[in-house]
Amino acid sequence: MSxxxxxxxxxxxxxxxxxxxxxxxxxxxxxxxxxxxxxxLTVYSQDDPRFPEGAEPLDDSDLRRSYEAGVEVxxxxxxxxxxxxxxxxxxxxxxxxxxxTGVAELGTGLPSYRxxxxxxxxxxxxxxxLAVRYGGDKFRSRRVEVxxxxxxxxxxxxxxxxxxxxxxxxxxxxxxxxxxxxDRDPQEVAAVVPPDLVECTVEKVAVNAAMAGCRPExxxxxxxxxxxxxxxxxxxxxxxxxxxxxxxxxxxxxxxxERIGMNAGGNALGxxxxxxxxxxxxxxxxxxxxxxxxxxxxxxxxxxxxxxxxFCFAEDERGSPWEPLSVERGLPVGTSAVTLFAGSGLQxxxxxxxxxxxxxxxxYAACLQVVAHPKLALSWDAVLVVxxxxxxxxxxxxxxxxxxxxxxxxxxxxxRAEMVRGAGGMAEGTPQSLAGAHVPKFRQGGLLIVHAGGxxxxxxxxxxxxxxxxxxxxxVTREVRE
Amino acid sequence: xxxxxxxxxxxxxxxxxxxxxxxxxSLEGLTVGLLDISKPRGDVFLDHLDEVLSGRGVEVLxxxxxxxxxxxxxxxRYEIRxxxxxxxxxxxx
Numbered sequence: 001m002s003x004x005x006x007x008x009x010x011x012x013x014x015x016x017x018x019x020x021x022x023x024x025x026x027x028x029x030x031x032x033x034x035x036x037x038x039x040x041l042t043v044y045s046q047d048d049p050r051f052p053e054g055a056e057p058l059d060d061s062d063l064r065r066s067y068e069a070g071v072e073v074x075x076x077x078x079x080x081x082x083x084x085x086x087x088x089x090x091x092x093x094x095x096x097x098x099x100x101t102g103v104a105e106l107g108t109g110l111p112s113y114r115x116x117x118x119x120x121x122x123x124x125x126x127x128x129x130l131a132v133r134y135g136g137d138k139f140r141s142r143r144v145e146v147x148x149x150x151x152x153x154x155x156x157x158x159x160x161x162x163x164x165x166x167x168x169x170x171x172x173x174x175x176x177x178x179x180x181x182x183d184r185d186p187q188e189v190a191a192v193v194p195p196d197l198v199e200c201t202v203e204k205v206a207v208n209a210a211m212a213g214c215r216p217e218x219x220x221x222x223x224x225x226x227x228x229x230x231x232x233x234x235x236x237x238x239x240x241x242x243x244x245x246x247x248x249x250x251x252x253x254x255x256x257x258e259r260i261g262m263n264a265g266g267n268a269l270g271x272x273x274x275x276x277x278x279x280x281x282x283x284x285x286x287x288x289x290x291x292x293x294x295x296x297x298x299x300x301x302x303x304x305x306x307x308x309x310x311f312c313f314a315e316d317e318r319g320s321p322w323e324p325l326s327v328e329r330g331l332p333v334g335t336s337a338v339t340l341f342a343g344s345g346l347q348x349x350x351x352x353x354x355x356x357x358x359x360x361x362x363x364y365a366a367c368l369q370v371v372a373h374p375k376l377a378l379s380w381d382a383v384l385v386v387x388x389x390x391x392x393x394x395x396x397x398x399x400x401x402x403x404x405x406x407x408x409x410x411x412x413x414x415x416r417a418e419m420v421r422g423a424g425g426m427a428e429g430t431p432q433s434l435a436g437a438h439v440p441k442f443r444q445g446g447l448l449i450v451h452a453g454g455x456x457x458x459x460x461x462x463x464x465x466x467x468x469x470x471x472x473x474x475x476v477t478r479e480v481r482e
Numbered sequence: 483x484x485x486x487x488x489x490x491x492x493x494x495x496x497x498x499x500x501x502x503x504x505x506x507x508s509l510e511g512l513t514v515g516l517l518d519i520s521k522p523r524g525d526v527f528l529d530h531l532d533e534v535l536s537g538r539g540v541e542v543l544x545x546x547x548x549x550x551x552x553x554x555x556x557x558x559r560y561e562i563r564x565x566x567x568x569x570x571x572x573x574x575x
Contacts, residue, residue: 139489141489141490141491141494142489142490142494143487143488143489143490144487144488144489144490145485145486145487145488145556146485146486146487146488146556147485147556147557147559147560147561148485148556148557148560149557149560149561149564150556150560152486152488155488156488158501161491161492169486169488170488170489170491171486171487171488171489172487172489175489193493196493196495198493198495200493203489204491204493207489207490207491208491211491285491289491289492289493290491290492290493291493292492292493292495
């Protein structure tokens with residue numbers, strides 16, 4: 001490490017010690033000898049301000065000096081001239097101490113070498129605290145003070161910062177820790193967030209991610225999800241503003257999912273996993289807080305759906321008979337990615353009888369036909385979440401995802417006469433003007449297929465979409481940059 | 483317990499605000515805070531107001547900012563909020 005320069009320490013010798021360090025206790029006689037030899041010595045004690053006795057130590061229990069001097073090990077012995085650190089020794093090496101001080105008998109009776117202990121500045125959780133306290137943190141976000149007797153959780157509710165559930169107070173320490181999840185500049189603009197079209201810095205993302213309960217290692221995924229959501233293709237403004245139930249669904253692929261402990265297995269689309277729960281939540285908090293999109297404001301949903309709190313899961317790539325969604329959508333194998341989908345909720349489906357892919361595909365088609373309305377076509381996308389037990393049927397039959405898709409495309413073409421408005425005694429339906437004898441349910445690329453879920457259950461699930469393509473939302477995949 | 487500082491998670495296009503309390507139709511049965519901002523002679527005005535309000539049976543509590551050059555500390559604002567139904571802040575000069 002580089003020597004601290006311009007540190008406000010006295011010239012001469014400066015030692016940093018703590019009484020709880022055996023090496024510091026061992027070298028205490030050497031410090032006394034140095035003092036006795038008339039050397040200008042200042043000792044800072046990190047814990048016990050009386051230690052070492054006789055050396056007139058200065059109290060550094062607030063760790064200010066230690067932090068500013070960049071002390072990582074105790075004992076540290078420095079020599080300063082003109083306010084500059086000329087040399088610094090860590091731990092006890094008798095030869096070096098005697099050379100630096102010029103006191104030949106400094107270490108008489110002491111061993112020639114003892115490693116030091118960690119400085120208290122490096123204790124868990126302390127570093128961020130000190131960085132905020134003494135480091136002149138570079139946050140640009142406005143600081144909001146909460147009164148001593150005020151409940152900070154209530155204060156955040158009152159300011160409208162939450163999604164209706166309590167959020168973690170975004171203290172500077174927590175946000176600093178969150179920012180360790182990325183090496184991107186905190187002031188870099190991560191996205192321009194609708195509906196207010198506000199430039200959202202990495203710092204603001206970190207503030208909201210901390211509130212959502214994310215761990216720092218989730219931050220790159222949140223950043224990628226935000227970037228994808230704020231493209232004109234995904235159209236988060238429309239997803240937010242629509243009266244439809246849609247909200248952003250985040251599907252995570254690649255090594256990051258396992259690394260941060262995401263759930264792609266049992267209850268993958270449910271509660272209980274911190275990464276799944278907080279990544280989707282962070283995205284929605286950013287849309288709310290930074291973008292200004294709130295229910296009753298720009299959010300005009302008739303019903304909404306519980307997934308608007310968070311809807312985020314990983315694909316089970318390991319157990320899948322097929323290539324991952326992100327690979328199908330053009331990214332190299334092994335690349336971490338998020339795919340954003342404007343999803344309106346979950347419709348599980350059951351088929352415990354099918355043992356052939358043909359039969360199971362028919363079940364899928366029958367259930368997919370009802371997305372939004374059985375007689376509406378081409379304007380609603382969907383994600384089909386295939387469970388491991390259903391996937392086994394396709395694997396054993398050697399069906400690729402392309403093969404399944406072809407089968408579904410055929411099955412999901414309904415005779416136009418059944419689909420038009422008025423047919424079947426239902427006024428709703430596809431317009432008369434639609435050409436062709438048959439009407440496909442989904443537009444090209446409008447059906448996404450992923451593999452996730454627990455190993456027991458002959459079920460799959462459909463996430464219905466929203467107005468698809470250029471009139472509404474296009475699924476968007478983005479690499480997670482770690 | 484130390485005072486907590488939070489980083490604003492919003493786009494900061496609006497001031498940090500909470501909804502205003504509805505202005506009371508009458509002061510009957512209410513507690514009114516009188517906030518002196520520590521500018522000379524602000525207290526003259528507030529003393530008079532105190533007399534008038536107390537004379538009408540309104541409960542009056544007095545508060546004082548440490549200095550008029552800075553916003554009221556969060557703790558003082560909170561105290562006024564929890565103790566009073568309405569507040570009169572006296573400017574001076």
